[in-house]
Amino acid sequence: MQLTKCFGKGSSAGIFQALRLGIFMLVFCLGYGCNAGKKSESTDAHEEHFPPHWPETIFVATDRLAALESGSAEKGPDSWVSLEQQWVDLFRWLPELAADSELSKIDFDQIDAISLKHGISMEKMLEQGKKLEQMKAEPGVSEAIATLQQICRQELQRLQTSEQ
Amino acid sequence: MDVLICGGIVRMLQAIVAAAPTIVVGWLVAAVMERILGRDGTLRLFGGHTWRQLPYAWLLGMLLPVCSLGVIPIMVQMRRSGIAGGTILAFGLTAPLFNPISVLYGLTLSDPFALFVFCLCSLTIVTVMGLLWDWLFPNNWLEPEPLPKTPYGIRRIGAVALSICQQAFSVSSWYILIAILGVGLLSMALPAGCLQKAAGKDDLAAPLVMAGVATFAYITPMVAIVQVASMFQHGNSIGAAFTLLVLGTGVNLGFIAWTITNYRLKPSLIWLSSLMVVVLILGYCVDQPLRPRGVEPADHTHAFDVYCNPFQDLSSDAVAASTRMLRDSWKMEDLIAAAAGILFVMIGLIQRVVDPNGKWMKWLIELPPETSSENTLIEPKHGLRRDIVLPNWIIALSCLGGLVAASIVGCFLYYPPRSAIRQEMQYVQSDLMADTLKYEWDKILYWVPIQEDWGHKLAVSAYLRGTPLTRYQKMKLHVFMSKLELLEHAAEDQEKEEVDKWKWEANRAFNRLKDSLNPPK
Numbered sequence: 001m002q003l004t005k006c007f008g009k010g011s012s013a014g015i016f017q018a019l020r021l022g023i024f025m026l027v028f029c030l031g032y033g034c035n036a037g038k039k040s041e042s043t044d045a046h047e048e049h050f051p052p053h054w055p056e057t058i059f060v061a062t063d064r065l066a067a068l069e070s071g072s073a074e075k076g077p078d079s080w081v082s083l084e085q086q087w088v089d090l091f092r093w094l095p096e097l098a099a100d101s102e103l104s105k106i107d108f109d110q111i112d113a114i115s116l117k118h119g120i121s122m123e124k125m126l127e128q129g130k131k132l133e134q135m136k137a138e139p140g141v142s143e144a145i146a147t148l149q150q151i152c153r154q155e156l157q158r159l160q161t162s163e164q
Numbered sequence: 165m166d167v168l169i170c171g172g173i174v175r176m177l178q179a180i181v182a183a184a185p186t187i188v189v190g191w192l193v194a195a196v197m198e199r200i201l202g203r204d205g206t207l208r209l210f211g212g213h214t215w216r217q218l219p220y221a222w223l224l225g226m227l228l229p230v231c232s233l234g235v236i237p238i239m240v241q242m243r244r245s246g247i248a249g250g251t252i253l254a255f256g257l258t259a260p261l262f263n264p265i266s267v268l269y270g271l272t273l274s275d276p277f278a279l280f281v282f283c284l285c286s287l288t289i290v291t292v293m294g295l296l297w298d299w300l301f302p303n304n305w306l307e308p309e310p311l312p313k314t315p316y317g318i319r320r321i322g323a324v325a326l327s328i329c330q331q332a333f334s335v336s337s338w339y340i341l342i343a344i345l346g347v348g349l350l351s352m353a354l355p356a357g358c359l360q361k362a363a364g365k366d367d368l369a370a371p372l373v374m375a376g377v378a379t380f381a382y383i384t385p386m387v388a389i390v391q392v393a394s395m396f397q398h399g400n401s402i403g404a405a406f407t408l409l410v411l412g413t414g415v416n417l418g419f420i421a422w423t424i425t426n427y428r429l430k431p432s433l434i435w436l437s438s439l440m441v442v443v444l445i446l447g448y449c450v451d452q453p454l455r456p457r458g459v460e461p462a463d464h465t466h467a468f469d470v471y472c473n474p475f476q477d478l479s480s481d482a483v484a485a486s487t488r489m490l491r492d493s494w495k496m497e498d499l500i501a502a503a504a505g506i507l508f509v510m511i512g513l514i515q516r517v518v519d520p521n522g523k524w525m526k527w528l529i530e531l532p533p534e535t536s537s538e539n540t541l542i543e544p545k546h547g548l549r550r551d552i553v554l555p556n557w558i559i560a561l562s563c564l565g566g567l568v569a570a571s572i573v574g575c576f577l578y579y580p581p582r583s584a585i586r587q588e589m590q591y592v593q594s595d596l597m598a599d600t601l602k603y604e605w606d607k608i609l610y611w612v613p614i615q616e617d618w619g620h621k622l623a624v625s626a627y628l629r630g631t632p633l634t635r636y637q638k639m640k641l642h643v644f645m646s647k648l649e650l651l652e653h654a655a656e657d658q659e660k661e662e663v664d665k666w667k668w669e670a671n672r673a674f675n676r677l678k679d680s681l682n683p684p685k
Contacts, residue, residue, distance in 0.1 A: 099639035100673065105680070108636050 053086045058097040058111070059156065062148045065090050069136055069145055087135055088126045091119040094148075102159070107151050114144045166482045168352045171473035174486045175351035176344050178470075178493050179382045183233045184501035186260075186384065187340060190234025191508065194336075195327035197241040199320065199529075203308040205556070206245035210255070213305070217251040218294045222287055225258030227567050231384050232260040232416050233343055237336040239422065246308035249301060249427055253435065254294035257414040261286055263571070266385040278396060278454045285446045286410055293439055301431050314529045316553055323528040326515070330525075332505065333512025336422075343382055343418030350380040356476045359468035363400040365455070370401035371447040375440055378412035379420075381471045388413040390620070391467045398465050402454045403447035410443050466652075492610050579625035586681055589618045593674050600651070600667040608655040608663070612648055619645050640680040644673040 055061035067073035068087050081089075094115040098108045118141060125135050135141070197206045210224070211217040230238065235256050242252045262283065298304070314320045359377065363370045383391070388409055395405040415436075423432040474489055475482075515524060580588075592615045599607040619641055626633045633641065647670035654662035 095635075095639050096643060099636070099676075100643045102676070105636050108639070112635060112639075 051081070051089070053081050053089060055090065055093070055097065058094070058101050058103070059152050061090050061094060061097050062145070062152045065145050066149060068132065069142065084126055084130070084132050084135065087132055088119070088122045091115055091122050094119070101155070103151070103155055107155070110147060110151065114147065118144055167473060167475045167477060170482045170486045171356075171475050172348035172352040174474050174489055175470075176348040177490055179347045180344050181494050181498045181502045182384055182387070183231055183340075183344075183382065184498050184505050186229060186231035186234035188234075188501050188505050188508070189228070190230045190237045191328045191331040191505075192324075193228060193230065193234075194237035194241045194331045195324045197238065197245070198311070198331075199314045199323045199327045202313060203245045203311050206241060207247060207308060209560075210242065210245075210247050210251055213248060217248060218254055218291055221251045221255040221294065222258040222290055225255045225290075226262050227564070227571075228259050229263045229385075229571075230259050232256075232382065232414055232419055233340045235259045236339045236343075236418060236422055237331045237334070240334075240336045243306060243426060244309045246305045248298055249304040250294035250296070250298035253297055253423065254290045256419060257293065257410075257439075258287070258290050260385055260413045261290075261388075261410065263385050266389040278402070281450060281454060282392070282406060282409060285406065285450060289410060289439070289442050289446065292442060293435065296438060297431075297435055300434065301427070304427065312529055319528050323525065326525055326528060329508045329511040329515060331512075332508035333516055337509070339418035339422045341418070342421045343416040346380040346417030347382045350377065350471055351473045354472040356473045357466075357469055358472055360465060362468060363395060363404040363465060365399050365401055367401055367404075371403035371407045371444055371451070374401075374404040374407040375411055375444060375447075377468070377471055378408050378410075379415050379440075380417060381412050382416050383408075383412040385413055387470075394465065394467045398467075399455075400465055400467075401451060403444075403451035406447040406450055407443055411440075415439070488606070575628060579621050579628055581629065582622065582625055582631075582681065585618055585622045585625055586678065589615060589622070589674070590678070592618060593671065597667065597671060600655075600663055603658075603660060603663065605655050605658055609652065612652040612655070616645060616648055619648075637677070637680045640673070640677040644670065644677045647673045 055064055064073065065087070068083060068090075073083065092115060095108070095112045098111040103111070118138070121138065122135055125138070197209075201209060209220070211220040228238075238259070239252050239256050242255065267279070267283070314323050354377075359373075361367075362373050362377075391412075392405045392409050394400075395408075396402070420432070420436065423435070427435075475485065579585075592611055596608065596611040596615060599611060623633055623638070623641065647666055651663065651666040651670050654666050
């Protein structure tokens with residue numbers, strides 16, 4: 001009662017039009033939403049969060065980078081991801097992987113610096129359509145991978161010693 | 165059927181309680197405008213009918229801690245004070261969009277440049293829409309309603325208090341209820357979790373869908389900024405994030421109903437469609453340039469689950485499930501504000517029934533006969549000896565300073581020191597671990613968002629106190645939050661093996677985060 005009074009006589013038709021518009025939008029959302037919901041049923045939780053070439057640890061990432069650099073890496077099951085894309089992604093993921101380990105802050109800072117330096121430049125090269133061979137030829141890349149390998153070797157030794 | 169009705173009611177109750185603090189602030193501001201500033205003062209505050217009105221509208225809008233529901237009583241007062249429609253609508257859109265606490269929170273959660281661009285685009289929209297309204301519909305203001313001046317002193321405080329209750333039980337509350345009804349309808353129309361894939365990075369329809377949802381949704385400024393930040397972190401569509409921020413916080417069904425009632429249907433629909441078009445154009449424009457680099461786009465997000473029905477099925481007791489969900493989502497401060505709001509509405513109702521002619525207010529604003537000259541309003545001769553009348557500019561400056569000071573104090577209270585947060589996180593982590601060991605799904609899903617909230621607060625608190633987290637600490641926090649999210653997903657799916665995996669991973673990440681915050685000396 002109060003509501004009709006406050007809306008006034010002339011505007012009640014407007015309210016119905018607005019409601020009609022609202023219902024249309026709701027139906028639109030509902031239709032879209034239901035379709036969107038169906039898509040999620042078939043996907044696996046791990047696949048939803050991690051790309052197929054996600055390395056579980058910093059050690060795996062370093063080995064993979066070294067293999068890509070030496071040319072011994074195969075595409076593997078994630079063959080739809082190009083080797084160039086894998087190379088760039090691995091460089092970008094290094095800080096997160098390093099933070100998800102027991103590496104010291106000094107080691108993390110070193111890895112982070114490598115990622116910052118090469119991750120961005122590699123990404124640009126990827127956007128320019130450069131090949132893996134050209135990316136590997138970038139100055140400082142071999143040294144960066146060697147540093148990563150050294151850090152990982154030391155960390156593995158430390159872990160083995162602490163286990164004993 | 166139970167799912168639809170219970171879900172709708174739960175979402176409406178969650179929204180009204182979350183909005184309670186800002187609705188009460190809205191009533192207070194409206195009462196101050198009516199009884200202290202008066203019609204002339206309110207018009208002057210918003211720059212009169214000059215070019216200053218729009219900048220003043222968004223400046224005041226950014227300072228006042230109100231949401232899109234709390235802004236409605238203020239808009240009613242502005243309309244009665246003869247302020248132009250464009251200014252009122254600009255204020256109505258800006259006030260809920262940003263406040264100091266939410267902007268600070270947003271700054272630490274997402275890229276500051278992106279947030280700056282969002283702010284700039286929002287202010288552009290508000291200004292353009294205000295100008296467009298005044299250009300399309302010139303001289304659209306009402307003549308200010310005559311309002312007797314309120315005398316100084318204790319009676320004025322009483323008049324403001326009574327006015328708050330009158331605001332609470334007034335037409336503006338109907339619009340608030342319409343907005344809340346929109347929230348209920350939205351959750352009834354959207355099945356649980358159906359928006360999880362609605363904001364994909366490469367989904368061209370994402371801003372459009374978000375515009376449809378956000379128009380009906382009610383979002384507090386804080387929730388909006390958290391959701392926008394979460395969309396950045398998950399690599400979702402930036403256009404959709406922008407649409408959500410502007411339309412989700414600024415527009416709701418009550419706002420639309422108020423506009424139609426006051427400015428008729430055709431102008432309102434023209435304005436609303438123009439707003440949608442401008443927001444969508446800007447949303448699509450900022451989508452590519454602001455896309456965060458190096459963020460792996462998540463396959464889905466839970467950020468928009470709050471707009472959908474909370475229940476997938478209600479095989480067990482529907483009332484018990486709804487009660488549990490409400491109990492988990494309500495916060496003590498919101499409940500206190502809701503109780504105060506109910507009290508104001510009740511007093512307003514009693515006043516309307518007992519005193520339909522407004523004698524209480526007349527008594528409060530009536531001047532004693534011997535002092536009823538105009539001068540008494542400036543130089544009172546009654547009351548306490550030290551009861552001096554301050555010039556308006558001092559009051560205005562004090563209010564402004566008070567708002568800024570309150571915002572700063574509020575920030576420091578809301579984000580406790582790092583040590584306190586660390587302690588809280590430790591307690592939550594212990595409870596979370598205990599519940600994961602017993603596979604208590606509801607409890608796990610209760611603790612994870614709380615722990616995530618503390619994680620966000622940790623970053624803001626460090627930033628606020630001038631000792632921002634280092635990159636090392638930020639990464640440790642990021643890893644911990646990622647593991648928490650995976651644990652949450654596993655708990656949602658009730659996958660015991662996955663929960664076993666991610667609980668240890670999350671705990672290990674938490675211990676590393678703790679160590680990074682307190683490095684051994």
